[in-house]
Each structure stands twice: as structure tokens, then as C-alpha cells.
Amino acid sequence: MKLRIFVTLKPGVLDPQGRAIHKALDGLGFAGVNDVRAGKLIELDVADDMQDAQVDEMCRKLLANTVIENFRVERA
Amino acid sequence: MKTAVIVFPGSNCDRDVAVALREVSGTAPTMVWHGDTALPDGIDLIALPGGFSYGDYLRSGAIGARSPIMKAVTDAAGRGVAVLGVCNGFQVLTEAGLLPGALMRNAGLDFVCREVSLTVENAQTAFTSRYAAQEKIVIPVAHHDGNYSADAETLDRLEGEGRVAFRYAEPVNGSSRNIAGVLNAAGNVLGLMPHPERRIDGAAHGGNDGRRMFEGLLETVRA
Numbered sequence: 001m002k003l004r005i006f007v008t009l010k011p012g013v014l015d016p017q018g019r020a021i022h023k024a025l026d027g028l029g030f031a032g033v034n035d036v037r038a039g040k041l042i043e044l045d046v047a048d049d050m051q052d053a054q055v056d057e058m059c060r061k062l063l064a065n066t067v068i069e070n071f072r073v074e075r076a
Numbered sequence: 077m078k079t080a081v082i083v084f085p086g087s088n089c090d091r092d093v094a095v096a097l098r099e100v101s102g103t104a105p106t107m108v109w110h111g112d113t114a115l116p117d118g119i120d121l122i123a124l125p126g127g128f129s130y131g132d133y134l135r136s137g138a139i140g141a142r143s144p145i146m147k148a149v150t151d152a153a154g155r156g157v158a159v160l161g162v163c164n165g166f167q168v169l170t171e172a173g174l175l176p177g178a179l180m181r182n183a184g185l186d187f188v189c190r191e192v193s194l195t196v197e198n199a200q201t202a203f204t205s206r207y208a209a210q211e212k213i214v215i216p217v218a219h220h221d222g223n224y225s226a227d228a229e230t231l232d233r234l235e236g237e238g239r240v241a242f243r244y245a246e247p248v249n250g251s252s253r254n255i256a257g258v259l260n261a262a263g264n265v266l267g268l269m270p271h272p273e274r275r276i277d278g279a280a281h282g283g284n285d286g287r288r289m290f291e292g293l294l295e296t297v298r299a
Contacts, residue, residue, distance in 0.1 A: 013225060016223070020185055062134070063134070065135055065138070067176075067226065
């Protein structure tokens with residue numbers, strides 16, 4: 001089973017990388033970009049019978065730092 | 077003083093901190109590989125050095141914080157052994173949950189490598205006894221991810237409990253409230269971004285402000 005874990009900075013946490021990307025898009029002349037937030041996509045191939053609780057624990061223990069990041073799991 | 081330096085794959089200040097500990101205590105530290113599971117008996121101080129750990133993949137310090145030796149470090153910290161994390165070592169300590177908050181990419185996105193002026197906010201700790209409260213000291217920084225971040229409630233608590241040990245005298249990397257170093261609740265774990273081991277020899281380094289941290293630790297441990 002394939003899982004896609006999206007790790008994003010919590011709202012309100014300053015995102016210097018998103019801000020730099022935003023600036024570069026502005027510099028390229030793309031108008032109408034209101035905000036940019038950069039995150040990570042982590043793809044896992046796991047056993048078909050893996051429980052949600054275990055996926056959640058993997059995210060909390062390692063894949064995301066819940067002090068500053070949120071995560072969302074998508075089953076492919 | 078019996079000391080140990082944890083060596084991660086990618087650590088590059090491990091020898092510098094070993095020299096500092098040897099110079100000040102007269103005894104060379106034990107270098108402990110990250111893959112080991114035990115520390116030497118009767119250890120007084122554990123140093124987590126600067127550099128990188130596991131390429132700093134995922135997040136700086138994230139994989140290092142889950143390496144086998146960290147269970148022994150966490151147990152030792154719980155027993156009151158002094159733990160000093162410098163730069164990547166600070167990142168490892170936050171990722172391991174031994175210190176609150178997180179170290180994010182510098183606000184300006186630049187790698188910052190220069191001498192900075194710090195204010196000693198708490199001079200009554202095992203790490204800062206050789207400094208005066210509110211003293212300005214000069215210690216170099218060299219980091220890309222030193223932007224200390226925590227929620228307002230945590231920051232208020234740290235300040236209220238005297239757990240902000242050092243503050244940048246002026247903004248360096250976007251850190252919340254200019255925090256440069258924080259302590260755990262018991263006061264025996266310190267993480268800081270500046271490198272005290274790079275300021276231990278007046279002739280070679282242009283100052284001794286870092287040396288005083290190690291001297292203070294030696295004094296506290298002997299007491």
C-alpha cells in the first residue's frame with residue numbers, strides 16, 4: 001500500500017523558504033500570488049494491513065516535528 | 077571531570093569540543109559513536125557537537141535524535157548529568173524532546189558565520205557560573221538552521237523560569253525573542269547555537285568567553 005504524507009508548517013509559523021519562493025515568483029512577473037508555503041511530501045510503501053494508529057505514530061515520532069509542523073496522510 | 081563527546085556521521089566540531097574539554101579539565105573526553113548504546117560509567121558531562129548528523133536529512137538533527145546512543149543520553153539527562161548541545165547538538169536535543177521548541181531555517185535564508193555578541197540571561201546555572209548576569213560575551217556562530225521557534229506560551233514559560241540562558245544582543249537569524257540558548261526544566265541540559273569551543277584560547281581565537289563555560293562546568297561538577 002502506498003501512502004503519501006504531506007508535512008506542512010503550522011499556520012502562523014514563519015516560512016522563510018515560502019517567502020523566498022514568493023519573492024522569486026513576483027520577480028518573474030507572476031501577478032496575483034497571495035502567499036506561498038513550502039512543505040514536504042514523503043511517500044511510503046507499507047504493508048497492506050498497516051493500522052492507521054501506526055501510521056499516525058510514525059508521523060508524530062519522526063516524519064513531522066509537531067512543534068512546528070502539521071501532517072496529513074493520503075492513501076494512494 | 078569525566079566527559080563524553082557524541083560523534084554523529086557528519087559531526088565536524090567534535091574534535092574542537094574535545095580539545096576544549098581536555099584543555100579545561102586536563103582529561104581527554106571519551107568519544108562515543110552514535111551507534112553505541114551505552115556511555116562510560118560515572119560520566120559528568122555529555123557534549124553533542126556541531127556539524128551535521130545524517131546529512132541533516134528530513135530536518136536538522138531529526139535522524140541524529142533517533143540514533144541508538146540517544147536513549148543513554150536521555151537516561152543520563154534524567155539522572156541529572158550535564159548535557160551540552162552546540163549548534164547541531166542543540167537541534168538534536170530539541171528533536172529528541174530534551175529541550176522545547178524547534179530550530180528552523182534562518183529568517184534571511186543565509187548561512188550565518190561570524191562572531192556575535194550574546195547577553196547572559198541566567199548566570200546561575202552549571203553552564204554559566206563564570207559569567208555575570210546581563211554580561212555581554214562574544215562567541216562565534218556558524219549555522220543555517222538557528223531560528224529558534226516555539227509558541228508564545230512556551231516562550232513565556234521559558235523566560236519566566238529563567239530557562240533562556242543566552243540571548244543574541246541583536247537579531248542574527250530570526251530567533252523568537254532573540255533566543256540563542258535554552259535550558260531544560262531541571263537546568264542540567266543546555267542547547268545553544270553559538271560555538272563556545274571556538275572561543276577558548278585568547279591567542280588563537282581572539283577571546284576566552286567560550287572557555288569560561290567549560291570552566292564553570294568543571295567547577296560545578298567538582299563542587
